């Protein structure tokens with residue numbers, strides 16, 4: 001009787017295993033460092049370039065000459081070494097990978113902490129540092145300590161204005177920022193089946209905010225439907241009754257709109273308690289909440305109205321942007337007075353396009369609200385898309401209505 005991580009890694013929790021890696025990716029930031037580490041290690045050719053990917057997303061388009069030069073060098077490196085490149089504007093690495101590049105049962109590593117997002121597809125997906133990534137690129141394999149698992153047992157259905165992001169904030173608050181260090185979170189229970197792939201990606205995305213190695217869903221009909229869009233298939237797997245370190249029971253019907261307050265992700269309050277809080281900016285996007293389903297929900301709320309505060313919407317990938325254009329969702333967002341920036345991380349980590357000034361307050365749909373993250377002296381509140389949309393219209397934090 002094993003957890004899904006144990007089944008994929010092929011050994012019981014606590015054991016160290018060497019595993020071939022199915023896909024290993026880095027972005028424009030960590031890619032530069034990975035390239036540098038490979039140079040220092042004297043590695044010239046890579047054994048499996050077909051399993052590697054570079055995805056430009058963190059600072060796109062480049063914001064300075066230095067960034068542009070580094071990106072140009074990395075672009076050239078990808079070309080000569082045969083590594084597939086998703087260039088600026090293609091989207092955020094985790095979103096790009098979720099669009100047909102990851103299948104259940106795969107071992108996926110990314111040089112970015114939110115690689116756990118891809119556990120939504122039933123893969124064992126985790127983040128590593130750039131030096132580890134260089135070793136993986138050089139050898140095609142790495143070691144893992146098979147994690148112990150916490151079951152997040154979901155019952156019922158989300159209702160009212162609550163969405164998967166509120167559930168994510170609820171479990172992060174419950175476990176705390178170190179509550180699952182080096183463990184895996186397995187999302188199980190009847191309630192898991194009712195969560196869309198977009199919602200699952202949001203839930204797994206935030207696993208690392210509890211210190212977890214990964215978050216993971218069992219492949220089921222929702223997974224099969226998602227993969228089917230890319231011509232891929234998946235066999236369903238069901239949880240075995242086993243060996244969890246602990247079980248966190250959550251009733252989805254109890255989840256209400258929540259907001260994480262500065263400067264900790266696990267300091268969460270009901271949106272209602274914060275209603276009226278001053279805002280200078282609303283930011284909708286990121287690997288947490290920049291998918292089509294998110295943009296569509298946002299558009300449904302702001303359609304035919306005008307935002308009352310600076311609002312920035314950043315699609316998570318080019319396909320997300322293209323679909324939002326095709327369906328009219330983007331026009332609704334633009335007509336409501338929002339700015340739209342090219343697919344990528346946007347201002348999530350304070351590098352460009354939407355950085356906060358001293359004392360400015362942002363309500364963001366991202367996953368981290370650490371001090372100074374979006375700009376020195378800025379304050380970040382984290383919420384769902386619906387709460388962000390209601391707040392953008394109100395100009396202050398507001399509770400979303402059921403739509």
Ligand SMILES: CC(C)[C@H](C(=O)O)[C@@H](O)C(=O)O
Pocket residue numbers: 029030058111112113114127349
């Ligand atoms: C820049 C990068 C290494 C970082 C991460 O790994 O998470 C970033 O994506 C973030 O969200 O803080």
Ligand code: SF4
Pocket residue numbers: 058092112114286287288344345348349366367
């Ligand atoms: S969107 Fe934000 S959290 Fe996600 S990878 Fe980019 S910087 Fe990191």
